[in-house]
Amino acid sequence: MMLSTGIQTVPLLIVIGMFSLFILAGLAGKLNKTQEYGISGSYTGWVGNGAAIASNWMSAASILGLAGIFYLKGYFALAFVIGWTGGYILLLLLMANQIRRFGKFTAPDFVGFRYESETARTIAALISIVISLIYCVAQYRGIALLVSWIFGIDYRSALVMGAIMVVGLIIISGALGVVRNQKLQYFVLIIAFILPLMYLNKDQGYFWLLPQFGYGEAVTDLQSRFGYFWAEPFATVSLYHWFALCFTLMFGTCGLPHVLSRFYLAPRMRDARWGVVWGLFFISLIYWSAPAYGVLIRLFDALSGNPYKAADPATADLVILNAALQGGLPEWVVGLLVAGGMAAAFYAVSGLLQSGSAAFAYDIYPRLLHPSATENDKLMVAKGFFLILAGIVLLLSLNEVGMIAEIAAVAFALAGNTIFPAFLLGIWWSRTNATGVIIGMVLGVFITFSSLLLGDLIPLLKSLFPLTSSAFLGAPLVIITMIIVSRFTSPPSEEIVNFLIRDVHDAGDAS
16 A cells, blocks of 8 residues: 655644634534434425535445546446446436425335335344445545555554544544535545646646546557557456446445435425435536546556556556556645545545434334333434444454445445345335335345355355345346235225325326
8 A cells, every 4th residue: 555654734724624614614504403414404495405415425336446446457447337327327217306295304214114024124224234335445445554654654553543534523523524524525535636636737748628538548648659549458357247237236226225315305306306306417517537547547657657557446446546646746736635525424424324324213212122211312312323333443444355436336236136126126016014124125135145145155146146146136036035025914004005006106296
């Protein structure tokens, strides 16, 4: 891993300044309502909601991991771009309009209401917690790598420091420092990500006003001057694995609890739909830019005499920083880029941990452990469980395993194999019942981790259900299982069927 020679003063000051801005904005908008701890927020129009969706989506996987995957695997990494953006298309077409009509603030709440089952609700809550933990491991890794560079310390020390900083941010600014800052976060983050790319393109003589298009000249230069074919890494991976990863990320996007929660805030179906459209545009600005960083760092490697440099995962995950440093950008521009990466990772962790703690405090604790719990009790439990989850993620992150984007893909696989089928059938097939969804979600959990648990005994599982790509076959199997089990067991109540017909699919107020 690339360590700096000491504290990077200018980048550190920019990071402090950016987070101070976010904290002040969060404190200014803070409301003292217990029901808004990590599960609610405000609605501010199509563009504002789109920016909030994009900010909610941005993470270390988007800012750091995606560029690193492009650097190592070339066009194969397009599976991440297509999967993550294509998932929002599926949401727009299949679920965004209908989700808001349920009026539930969390995925477990939706499952419990739709399937009229506390067991199903509890399973969905536990799955949501596990998804949050896995996704947070990827974010912690990104935070540790950046903190390590800023302070010139080793990975584990940086990890502990970063974890303390995350918890401190939440304690200082409160939950709403995350929820109500998302629009501001996005616009600061997009400037921090694209401005350095404009500088790099301009310094290399490429078209810089729209650097997402200008870096194509760098691809040509790599091939003509150095014999490096950008598509070459793609040939080392089978087409099946590319499709499996692509569709897993699509299905997973439709099943991530903290993504789905954004659609409960839209007051009308049209608002939910246009919020997704704007969110997809804002997300695409990042995804169109990430490949450019991967290409440029390959070019810088080639110019330094090593066009086929084989990087370790830690170095690859810091591609955007390496590109800025090798490109000779001013310190303040490098600092802006680092601050943007830190902000994306910090707020992704905060949102995910809040989603996980809310699932425990509102969906498990008052129903299984303390039925008479008050709203204040739930709030205190949510805050306490937040700290517990933060500690668990810290322990899981101590050993460096996999790249940021690959770790995040496991969380998407779990969401795609469990939450996505439960929502899809829950919205579109009224015959789906509690027994079907319970058995289906349990099967989805098994499918997600089957290659990890039984892959050595049954090698076929590793081929059919790769750890990062299992939902390609897994989600259809879970959906089929839910349908078959529901067909042969008792149907849902007439009340829920009538609710779906009258309140979910009646488009009377779609405008």
